[in-house]
Amino acid sequence: MTDLALIRNFSIIAHIDHGKSTLADRLIQFTGGLTEREMSAQVLDNMDIEKERGITIKAQTVRLNYTAKDGLTYQLNLMDTPGHVDFAYEVSRSLAACEGALLVVDAAQGVEAQTLANVYQSIEHDHEIVPVINKIDLPAAEPEQVRKEIEDIIGIDASEAVLASAKSGIGIAEILEAIVTKIPPPKGDRDAPLKAMLVDSWYDPYLGVVILVRVIAGTIRKGLHVKFMQGGTDHLIDRVGFMSPKIEQTKELAAGEIGFITAQIKEVAQAKVGDTITTVKNGATEALAGFKEVQPVVFCGMFPVDAAEFEKLRDSIGKLRLNDASFSFETESSAALGFGFRCGFLGLLHLEIIQERLTREYDMDLITTAPSVVYRIQLNKSRTDPAQELMLHNPADYPDPSRIEQIDEPWIKATIYTPDEYLGSILKLCQDRRGIQLDLTYVGGRAQITYELPLNEVVFDFYDRLKSISRGYASFDYEQIGLREGDLVKMSILVNNEPVDALSMIVHRGVAEARGRHMCERLKDLIPRHLFKIPVQAAIGGKVIARETIAAMRKDVTAKCYGGDISRKKKLLDKQKKGKAKMREYGNVSIPQEAFIAALRMGEE
Template identity: 50%
Template sequence: MDELLTRNFCIIAHVDHGKTTLSDRLLEYTNTISKRVLTAQHLDSMDLEKERGITIKSHPVTMMYRAKDGREYKLNLMDTPGHVDFSYEVSRSLAACEGAVLLIDAAQGVEAQTVANAHLAFSQQLKVIPVINKIDLPSANLELCTKQLEDILTIPAEEAILASGKSGIGIEDILEAVVARVPPPRWREYAQTRILVFDSLYDAYRGCIAYVRVFSGSIKANDMMLLMSTNQKAEVKEVGTFTPKMEKCAVLHAGDVGYVVSSIKDPSEVKTGDTITIASKPAQEMLPGYKEVRPMVFCGLYPLESDDYEKLKAGLGRLQLNDAAFVYSSESSLALGFGFRCGFLGLLHMEIIQERIRREHDVEIISTYPSVIYKIVKQGGEVLEVDNPVNFPDPGTIIETLEPTITASIILPNDSMGDILALIMEKRGVCEHTDTLDMNRVMLRCVLPLNEILVDFNDRLKSITHGYGSMDYELGAYKADDLVKMDIMINGDPVDAFSCIVHRSKAEAKGRQLCEKLAEIIPPQMFKVAIQAAIGGKVIARDNVKEMRKDVTSKCYGGDISRKRKLLDKQKEGKKKMKMIGKVNIPPDAFIKVLKSGD
């Protein structure tokens, strides 16, 4: 087929603005999938994706469409993940396209991730086609949406297409706009073969399958390919396209989107954003935009039942096969036994992995408090990267501690602004810029420490704004601050599971809260047990576990007071001796209760 009749485009939007539903209507209209086979949210293959209404993995599909000009076009659609945690995957999917359909919910208008994704598309120099979706809703406000398009995204309102993914309004207009406005495949004239990997998948029988977009040249079975970031060679076993099932074909030409099955068995060797070329005539330069994806949020995962350790290990191994951004290594804790230290792209990524372990691998797990990667400059200039409080060095050897920050764009109603600014200040953030979007909403640009938004920031943002606030963020620079490691000691022994890295100004309040919680949860002991929060050698908070009381004077009836005193002193000596040699057994559910209360 003529390369000039190929169009590569993707759909970008804020979470829940109807991206996957619109994809269903496009598949239906182009007869790519018959109505008999089509299911709701057809491109979302996981139950978790359908339940939450989010796309986790990218799903490409090739459609054939006969336009009004009488010619048949090949349309390659890439359905991208919508959540901020997967922004690198979104950027690679955008890099594989020449155009983007930007969806805006007619009832909600432009949201934080609409702005972020639109800017991503502009930076990749894509042709953006604005589509105002859900126009059949009673609460649709088309006038506001077109005004926001011009004011916030600087896209002329007359370019917008009115549509509804649910009822099928405007589907033909969108397809015609893709054919007319999206340019044909770019960079076709490059002399050597260059192919972009925008995703990959692990198959138990065929090994690693790379999802690719061919920019120049071609690739077919039995070719010897070369991965440019690692210089690794591999033989191509099979190539094909998505319809949306994998369909084998003889060759992939410039402009095509499809898959490549090679002799590579380890998915970590095929990196998202890498460039594939032919080993006999390699390209001189990679396609732009490649970077190593590094996890930003870490937490410990432990099986609730120690017998499930091997099951958990196998489950994590399987999840890593289809998710190169997820990393794990084994660790052990005195309190929780054997488990794993896991790294994630962000909080949603962490939540999804934990949910998939529970569902797909049937292992009940407990996760420790999430933390980020801190950079610690020690005396002598050595820089340490610490993602686990246990590895925090001695305070006496530290010159400064740096923590990662984020630059957040928060869109919220005007009447919630005071409360949100108070929340940002509480989280040690700084509001740098305020834009008025329309009569009712403003957009704040602020810098916050990543550690502060890990647990409850998004929930509190939603509750303060009654669900109307939305946030998008990108990682910023590392900044120095007064951070300390806080240990929780029970009967003088530090407990690793509760150690955390906190800002000095918040350490006392957090320490007191943890001590109180533990004092409630740990059952009464035979002697008084001190629970202390300490920074270095200094105790900053303390509480006591109640001791069991035995009335040793009950057998004394009447008589001299000295007899009772003698029995009480004897009991006191016994308790003292017991405290010296006694051991506090903390029930496992105490850890679970404390860690859950921190969520």
């Protein structure tokens, strides 16, 4: 059992691609956690998708032993947290398990939006923050300018910020010394009733659910009968250990320590992030503060391209959910796309990751419908039904417009950092998306813009547009600020006067016409021509707001007439016209899957 005074629990806070995972690699290497032969780049990112995109999706922890200059050997528990806004709750739980944080800022790019969001969370947890200016060996590095930015924007003293390059191994010893000297040791009574925070959980095919815990008080050991206070379940612990970063078993974890436990749990959904673990007998009476149920924010339909693969998709989504309890799914059927699932996600990046993992790990070909958010609809009283409130996840379930009293949509507060030359384009983008400007300030040569925006305008294609108009330099972070009333309508797409449910969407009345026209133009190019004319329409209720017509494929029926009376040609053309009309009445329009996929990717242009 390690003395409390010799334990340091810390996390690394950084914007995406500022060198967080590389710094974790160097710390592991420097302290001998892995040998040179065992090392690999981004050793804590164990998914291929994490390594390729340079992002961290799951929080990881590693225990390192470091002998400091004072001759004492310290136990360092490093939490490598996700940087993206979709995983903000996981970040908050990881930060709650620590006493300090390394604030890593890129010497070339400076402070970014997500750095700011996570550092404020860290300050709320009363953390000791150690600034690290990374990538100082880059030609564009301006460490002194970044030092000033940290002081001006975040408001913490950066005069002793460590200058480092995680890639080259510069400044790693100084960072370790700063962790030992500046970050305080944890507090905790090891004789008190057990109280441990569930920081994260993941599924292991051999061990079942592995639970990452930070012991706040008491001691957790093999054979203990414990209960999850929020989940309401109890389990017998069969394994206790820590990551170094290899899995190592130990007899017990005492207050102040971070490690993992297993208890033959079969589903990650039972191990909720932020839950409090205590003993069944003589356990703690009060749960730890800060727990909340994770709610999906963005919804979309997922359908197999080949209808015969529906059962395979069901199995794949079920297996994926074993490892990620933060997304939900339920079956749905569509007249156009067949059977599939309505899935809920924490945000757009989360949606993209799940989609990519299904494609790669389970070899699924998917069609994904346009993402939508959750709307709250107040229904008025009718003769048959009382007044009620419903949460709408799927545009296909939109109720009769005559019964709708009010529709509320979720709004977000967005913080955008951008170099000055792109400011005008970004302000225009935010205004076009019904944004309300709250603030515009300058820090050095960069602007910080704060906007309130409706979430359904952001999930569509906002992030892609922001990156393209700023050439990738703008950074974006947001937090939800609740629901507000909006003038929203359901826009249906009709092909040959038949509604196509998979293409319907809920939009603001002000942008409905433009979006409907865009969709009709796209479908006109994507749907192949038939032997009869096909109208493609966008409609709100019974009112058509945009229309395109796909011309018929024509056969020249007058080709065999060599001169003669014009009435003979007219007779043949009339006969053809009647046949086309009849065909249109009874004919079915087949929309190829590629057309659906392309139409649903409308926002990615």
